[in-house]
Amino acid sequence: MHLRDDRPGTCWPDTWSPNGGKPEPVDAGPRGTIVREVLEEVGLDEEAVPLTHLFTHTADGHLTYVFRGRWDGDPDTLTLTEGRALAFVDPKHLGNRPMSPLARYAALRGLATELEDTAHAEGVHDLVAGGLLVHEGQLLVVRRNRDDYLGGTWETPAGRLEPNESVIDALHREITEETGLAVAVDRYAGHFDYTNSRGRTSRQFVFTCTPEKPGPITLSEHDRYQWVRTLDELPPTTRELRSFLEQRWP
Incomplete structure (x- = not known):
C-alpha cells in the first residue's frame, strides 16, 4: 500500500491505499488500467505480478475493480512515484492505520480469499x-x-x-x-x-x-x-x- 499525499484536493489525503487509479483512453479495460497503474506507481509489470480480478465495488454509481497479485521480490527495489511512502501491510493487523473504507474493505477481502482458498485446499x-x-x-x-x-x-x-x-x-x-x-x-x-x-x-x-x-x-x-x-x-x-x-x- 502507499501513503497518499496530503495536498489540497487529494482524495482521502494522508491515508493508506492499494495501488491503482482512474482509467485513461489508452487502457484496454479495467485490467489494462491496473497493469499500467502498478507499473507507473511501483515499477512492476504484469510478468512480475500476474493479476486476477478479485471483486467489483459499486458505490454512488461508481465502479471500482479490485485485483489481487503476489510478488516475492525485494521491497527495496520498488520505485515510489506517487504518494509519500510505501509499505507491505499485513491485512491480519490493519489496526488503526488510516484508510478509506474501500481500502480497508479491499484488504480484508483479499485476506478472506486467502483464508477461503486455504480451507478448501484442506478439504473444509x-x-x-x-x-x-x-x-x-x-x-x-x-x-x-x-x-x-x-x-x-x-x-x-x-x-x-x-x-x-x-x-x-x-x-x-x-x-x-x-x-x-x-x-x-x-x-x-x-x-x-x-x-x-x-x-x-x-x-x-x-x-x-x-x-x-x-x-x-x-x-x-x-x-x-x-x-x-x-x-x-x-x-x-x-x-x-x-x-x-x-x-x-x-
Whole structure:
C-alpha cells in the first residue's frame, strides 16, 4: 500500500491505499488500467505480478475493480512515484492505520480469499464467519434458541457463508441479522474447526469488531444476550469456542 499525499484536493489525503487509479483512453479495460497503474506507481509489470480480478465495488454509481497479485521480490527495489511512502501491510493487523473504507474493505477481502482458498485446499468447505463484538472491554455473547441445534448454548454472533459470498460480507450480514448492530472490523483473530449439525467439519473465521453503537440489540436467532468482561463470566458454550477464547481474548 502507499501513503497518499496530503495536498489540497487529494482524495482521502494522508491515508493508506492499494495501488491503482482512474482509467485513461489508452487502457484496454479495467485490467489494462491496473497493469499500467502498478507499473507507473511501483515499477512492476504484469510478468512480475500476474493479476486476477478479485471483486467489483459499486458505490454512488461508481465502479471500482479490485485485483489481487503476489510478488516475492525485494521491497527495496520498488520505485515510489506517487504518494509519500510505501509499505507491505499485513491485512491480519490493519489496526488503526488510516484508510478509506474501500481500502480497508479491499484488504480484508483479499485476506478472506486467502483464508477461503486455504480451507478448501484442506478439504473444509462448510465455512462460517463470526465476530467478537467488544465494547468497553466487554464481549457480546448470545444464547441459541432452545429448539435449535445445541439449543441453550451461548456463542458469539456467527453464521454460514451463502453461495458466492465472501467471509467479510457474511460477517457483516450475520452480525446485523442476528443483533441489529453495525460494526467496524478491527482485525482477524484466527479460526477454529468444529463438527456441525450435519456431521461435517465447519471452519469458523473469527474477527474482532467494534459496534458503531452498543445497542439497541435486536435478536432474531437467539433468545438472550449478555456482555461479559472475563471468561469466568462466560455462560456455558462449546468446547471449541471456549478454547479459542482462552487463547485469543481478551
